[in-house]
Structure formats: structure tokens, C-alpha cells
Amino acid sequence: MDEKHKKENPLMDFDLLKKLVVSIGDVSEITGVPTRKIRYWEEKGIIKSEKEGEGTTRRYNYLNIKKILLVQELIEEGFTLDAAAKKVEKRMENISEVFRKLADNPTSDE
DNA sequence: GTTCTCACA
């Protein structure tokens, strides 16, 4: 049906996604993962968060949330943190690449 | 609301 992008799709608001940065509490609500667990994973080095300027609060962007989501799914399937982390790292490479591509060139039809 | 540490299952 749609062969070309005539208008902007709200579901493809990559600019918003790239600017989307929330705290650990919001991530726990979105991912359903307790804040304790998120800090625990980061403590193990599975996930990484960015510090907000002068604040010490962790800030997570879309990629971080996606990573947490992937880890959670894998662990629930029976994988361990290290195993899940490895698989997620692999996935993140593709995800970040595709995401960057789409966000930088949303008018490309492929 | 967030951070950290100590301790437990």
C-alpha cells in the first residue's frame, strides 16, 4: 500500500526517541524491572547508564532501555546474566546500527 | 524521587 513516505509517522519519531532520557524509576515502570535489579545489572557491568551532568542519578536513553528489555527477556528464558549480556551486546550492535540509520535517513526505502 | 552499603536467601 505505502510505497513512499509522504508524511511523518508518529510511530517513527526517531528524533523523540533519541532525545528520550529517563531516570531509573521510569525505566523500571517501562521495562517492569525493579530499580534494584537495574542497579544490580549495571553493577555487574551488563548494562551501562549515563550520569546527568552534576547529578548522580542514572539516566537511560532508548538504547539503554532496549538493552534492559533484551536482558530481561533472555534471563526469563533461562539464560544467565553473563549469557544474556553477551547475546544482548550482539543484538545492540545491529539495533544501534539500524536505529542510527533510520534516524539519520528516514526517507530511505529499503 | 535518587544514591549507596550491608546482609540474606
Place this chain on the structure above:
DNA sequence: TGTGAGAA
């Protein structure tokens, strides 16, 4: 592996 409780 994940959580509870206390303290700031």
C-alpha cells in the same frame, strides 16, 4: 541471582 532495609 535478586532483594530488603537503613541512611543520606
